[in-house]
Amino acid sequence: MIQFFKVEITKELITWSVGSILFFLAVRMLKIVAWMQMDKSALLGEIKRLPLFVFLSAKKE
DSSP: HHHHHHHSSSSHHHHHHHHHHHHHHHHHHHHHHHHHHHHHHHHHHHHHHHHHHHHHHHHHH
């Protein structure tokens, strides 16, 4: 990122800026995928507990 500000040639400036943008987009996408996986794991855990709650509520009645 520091090299971006040291560049004097336009072609290198464009290369560094596009590379930086692609890097930040890739990091953002990885964070979204990781969040979706954590959310999916939490949802599967809740779904696995659901039959237990149904069984316990049916047993009380």
